Amino acid sequence: MTNDLATTIATVPDGTGSGSPPADADLATMLLIRHFELALLDLFARGELHGTTHTCLGQEHVPVALAPLLGERDYVFSNHRGHGHYIARFGDPAGLLAEIMGREGAVCNGVGGSQHIFRDRYLSTGVQGESLPVAAGVALHLKRHEPGALALTYIGDGTWGEGAVYEALNMAALWRLPLLVVVEHNGIAQSTATDANMAGTIGARAAAFGIAHMRVESISPAEIRTVAGPLVDKVRHGAPLVLEFVTNRLGPHSKGDDTRTDAELRRVRAADWHAVYREAPGFAEADSLAAAQVAQLVDEVSARQPAVWSTA
Amino acid sequence: MNGRPVRVVENLNHALHESMLADSRLYVLGEDIADPYGGAFKATRGLSQANPDRVITTPISENGIVGVAAGLAMAGDAAIVEIMFGDFAGLAFDQLLNFASKSVSMYGRPHPMRLVVRCPSGGSRGYGPTHSQTLLKHFIGIPGLSLFEMSPFHDNRAVLAHMLGLGEPCVFIEDKVLYTRRMAGDGQVDDLFDYGFLGAGDTAPAHVYTEAHGDVDCLIIAPGGMAERALAAMRDLLLRHEISCRLVVPSRLYPVETDALLDAARHAAHVCVVEESTAGGTWGAEVAHVLHERLWGRLRRPVRLVHSADSVIPTAVHLEREILVQADTIVEAVLADLRGEGSPV
Known part of the structure; x- marks a missing residue:
């Protein structure tokens, strides 16, 4: 039944993986996310944030690259490491920061916090793999009632340990659902390296279901769109896709819980898009601008009243 | 119908x-x-x-x-x-x-x-x-x-x-x-018992009785799956022991139907909650807590919990029967309660 689904295994052919520097608007969003995440770690270090958070430092280019490939009718399911996903979709760092800080203007009135966000057709959940069957259900709804729209779900490499992933992939392939699974493969699940967690490969696992798979190493939003765009279009017509990004987690899993060696961290930092593009024209100015914007945002949101949760 | x-x-x-x-x-x-x-x-x-x-x-x-x-x-x-x-x-x-x-x-x-x-x-x-x-x-x-x-x-x-x-x-x-089994119909269960509802809504608890009003010796509260066994017990208690019971069968088990259960419990000297769950952390314990909070001091005895044994449910018919609540389990429980005996742990 699924034999006619094309299975593609591709690596974006780019020697450095960097491509040309991002366009101004893309760079601005990537930097906004970068400084947003750095500010969160700083707020935690100063004891001004409650609970926990998971930053996406090093992965910012993924949702920025995908944003223009998505339409308003598309659903996005995010995970615990979702601040970049939210900012790339809505450009609303204030609502997100207010949510994380429990202040007025919080997207979910402070109830959901960092990893339980719901706005329009964007939704994040805090349990690994849980969103895949839900996204499959939404994709089923879209296929029946809003053909052409898709459900995207972001997961990590560690998420592939969850059985829910395979139950959902099976149904997505069987029922030809417009489901796009974006894997941010950063090589580490909390503190455990992927090679201690995963037998085989993500590509082979997708292939087992007859689901197309593309592996992307580029950090260039324009290049990513060029290669992924046509396959994303196919998703809209019922060909589910696993789009795997080789990426780096620059920061700790949550706060100060990084047990990687110095050598490993040096390797990760050298491959970071911020390091790769920092000499590009206009980068330094854009970086300063984003830093200043986030600093102002932190001041502004910190001064707000506590969020109010009305259950009525 | x-x-x-x-x-x-x-x-x-x-x-x-x-x-x-x-x-x-x-x-x-x-x-x-x-x-x-x-x-x-x-x-x-x-x-x-x-x-x-x-x-x-x-x-x-x-x-x-x-x-x-x-x-x-x-x-x-x-x-x-x-x-x-x-x-x-x-x-x-x-x-x-x-x-x-x-x-x-x-x-x-x-x-x-x-x-x-x-x-x-x-x-x-x-x-x-x-x-x-x-x-x-x-x-x-x-x-x-x-x-x-x-x-x-x-x-x-x-x-x-x-x-x-x-x-x-x-x-x-x-x-x-x-x-x-067959659905109940026309307000009559059998030659002894009639039934009605404690409220007007579609999911209002049902109650089964010989007389809809007045006091009874024991109120039995049970989910739908236990109703048949509860009715068999009520028949036996009435005919052999002259003990009058009324049965309440809620459609909604949680949140607990507090008001209807309280009203029913006010007209009974004893209350038993019966379910098929095995022992420990049962629905009945939740119901009992609700009743105890409101009726403590009015109840003659604590609400008695009747449930299956603390065990896996065996396959062989004679072993399964020993573990699961049967009509005679309910009869024994009501009799023990009326005799003032504590619940078996």
Whole structure:
């Protein structure tokens, strides 16, 4: 039944993986996310944030690259490491920061916090793999009632340990659902390296279901769109896709819980898009601008009243 | 109702057909539910023929199916999931606990989730330890999740419509033995007992009595699957021991039907809560707590809990019978209570 689904295994052919520097608007969003995440770690270090958070430092280019490939009718399911996903979709760092800080203007009135966000057709959940069957259900709804729209779900490499992933992939392939699974493969699940967690490969696992798979190493939003765009279009017509990004987690899993060696961290930092593009024209100015914007945002949101949760 | 009342599974089947007819956005999902098989207990017979696009027979993936159903609900559709054996709801627990029920409120504003998870439950059919349980106690006290049980007194057409209209996920416990029994009809159970409802709503608790008003020796509170055994016990207690009982069968088990149960308990010297769950953390304990808080000092004795033994449910018929609550278990419990004996631990 699924034999006619094309299975593609591709690596974006780019020697450095960097491509040309991002366009101004893309760079601005990537930097906004970068400084947003750095500010969160700083707020935690100063004891001004409650609970926990998971930053996406090093992965910012993924949702920025995908944003223009998505339409308003598309659903996005995010995970615990979702601040970049939210900012790339809505450009609303204030609502997100207010949510994380429990202040007025919080997207979910402070109830959901960092990893339980719901706005329009964007939704994040805090349990690994849980969103895949839900996204499959939404994709089923879209296929029946809003053909052409898709459900995207972001997961990590560690998420592939969850059985829910395979139950959902099976149904997505069987029922030809417009489901796009974006894997941010950063090589580490909390503190455990992927090679201690995963037998085989993500590509082979997708292939087992007859689901197309593309592996992307580029950090260039324009290049990513060029290669992924046509396959994303196919998703809209019922060909589910696993789009795997080789990426780096620059920061700790949550706060100060990084047990990687110095050598490993040096390797990760050298491959970071911020390091790769920092000499590009206009980068330094854009970086300063984003830093200043986030600093102002932190001041502004910190001064707000506590969020109010009305259950009525 | 004209003629002999239909069997409970037929009533449930009609309810599913009517619900799908009434709501073009309602999906039914489950394993082996499509025709000609029509589900392990035939509750979905004819449903896929009548609604080929919206009745989806699924892979063996309870967690995935409930997730898909929650996704449909999230997007504004409604979904009913059949878990082939309620025991397997354990595989779907994460989706129910951490997603479907949470989504009603965890995003800071109410979000309706029209989702019903049907769980064929209970023993007495020799299916053994992993196919005979009643898991209701595991679904108690989850914010945003309501718990109902099928009963011969409650028309499944009304109950299903009610659950789908609630806007929050529901677990529906269906006693497997009850499928083969007939629905109650015309307010009469048998030559001794009549029945009515404690309230006007579609899911108001049913009550069964020889006399609707006045005081009785013992009030028995039991979910629908236990009603037959409770009635047999009541008959025996009345005819052999001259002990008068009244039975209340709530359709909604959680949240507890506090007001109706309190009113009923005020007219009884003793109260027993009977269920098929095995011992420990039972629904009855929750009901008893509600009654104790309000009626402490008025009750002659603490509410007595009657449940199955603290054991796996064996397969062999004689062993299974020893573990599960039987009519005579209830008789013994009521007699012991009236004698002032404490509950066996």
